Amino acid sequence: MDISNWDSVLQFTSGANMEFGLQDHDFPEQSTSSTPNLQVPTPPHSTDGGSPICDDPSDNNVLVSISTTFYPGANLHSLPPDLALLSTDSVFFYVHSHIILAASDNKFLSLIPTSSSKEQSSNMVIHVPELSPVLNIILHIIYNISCSHYSPSFETLSDAVHRLPSYGIDPKSCITPRTPIHALLLSHAPLCPLDVYTLAAKYDLYDLAVPTSSHLLSFQLSTLTDETAEAIGPKYLRRMFFLHIGRSxxxxxxxxxxxxxxxxxxxxxxxxxxxxxxxxxxxxxxxxxxxxxxxxxxxxxxxxxxxxxxxxxxxxxxxxxxxxxxxxxxxxxxxxxx
Structure with a gap:
């Protein structure tokens, strides 16, 4: 990546100090004076969460953890990102506020203001109460791009889907047959069919529940727990029972x-x-x-x-x-x- 793409990263640093965890605070102005102790951070290889984990910084370096998908120079949109989201484990995600607001009906948990001036919105860091693996998947769902190359576990995918309503995003409207997240969830059906079916039933994801149900034919209905039955709900529980009884x-x-x-x-x-x-x-x-x-x-x-x-x-x-x-x-x- 060209060094110029990291200019906005340096806005978060002043000397060798950095502040994390503050909501809605502005980027500091980039210093025009020379800073011999400051080096341009280069993200390491991505992990399961889709974000690099930096080594311990030395006394002369400032290392910043930045998403390998949502970074300042990523070509995710014709416009440059105007908003930085900071996860609880201190990973930055550079996104477009208008895309986030269009997908959310509660201003992304009321974290993103809509009345800010253009200059303020382009210099804003918002702390999001999510770990980077979960936030990474949520943003991939919003942008409708695949995160399969991170190989997230089903537990991480499930956590991300469960968190969508909190951010004003309807899972049923964004997890459809032609979306990457639908294909990724369905890929877990052969190994954990009951978990995928329960997730699909909870949010009425019929197009996900139908192909998943074929992997439940060997499931013993007598082993179904009350907790799982309650999570599935009467509508999809009835369909699963009728499938088994009907085939027998x-x-x-x-x-x-x-x-x-x-x-x-x-x-x-x-x-x-x-x-x-x-x-x-x-x-x-x-x-x-x-x-x-x-x-x-x-x-x-x-x-x-x-x-x-x-x-x-x-x-x-x-x-x-x-x-x-x-x-x-x-x-x-x-x-x-x-």
Whole structure:
């Protein structure tokens, strides 16, 4: 980055001293005199929070922690940033006040004034009561840019989403299928489906809850805690229960119909074909007894195909194979999501 891009950073420093934690205080004027003890800070590599962590400064250096995405020279908008947000762990985020105010209906927790003069607003540092990893994600959501390269944990993502309403931002309006945050949350569904589903249910994120629900088919509903059930709410809890119950009932209905009998032959009449019907009834009863919503088509095929080996009639064998194939097709089209 060009050294000139860090001029605004130096506005926060005077000599080797810096003040953090004050809300709505102005940038000090940049000194025109030479300051041999002051060096232009260069942010280290980013961490999970999206902001560098500086080493302990020496006596002759002033190091400033600045977001690697929201820094003074970032080309996030045609206009330069006019506002600096300071997290509780002393990381600066340079943003555009009009973008923040447009996304928030409470002036970003009433931290951003709207009646300030242009000169005041361009020299303002606002302390935000959030750690840099959470604030970093909130700002990425506001700017609608991806933060996946920081590889934030789901806990950090969840904390950021939970904090959005506090800053006057509606999660339902900003977490939609075509947004980067939606894709990032959905990427965690295979590993923590219940947590993602609970988050989606809490803020009525239907487009996130639907694909996540397919990863809950193996979840044992009996292990659902009262706390989680309350967090999910009756609307999405009902949908999840109906998904499980509906698929289990559908599997039982599909298994109920035995293979179609063929026309009697000299070596296999209707009485002989009853053996196949009884064998199918026993196998299907075994499967229906523990009809889980996550039963795979491969499991069904593996459980029913061995019946063919006990048949001597080629027509019965073909009829059984056709019935198994039809069952697999029927089960594969049963709805897997809420």
């Amino acid at each position: 009932d559908a599997l039982k209905r599909i298994l109920l119909q035995p293979p179609h009998p063929h026309a009697p032959t000299p070596w296999c009449d209707f009485a002989d074909q009853k053996n196949l019907t009884r064998a199918w009834a026993l196998a299907s009863a075994y499967l229906a007894w523990d009809a889980r919503p996550d039963v795979s088509t491969g499991f069904l095929e593996a459980a029913l195909t061995p019946l063919v080996e006990h048949l001597s009639c080629d027509l019965c064998k073909q009829g059984l194979k056709d019935r198994i194939k039809n069952l697999i097709v029927q089960w594969s089209v049963v709805k897997r999501t809420i």
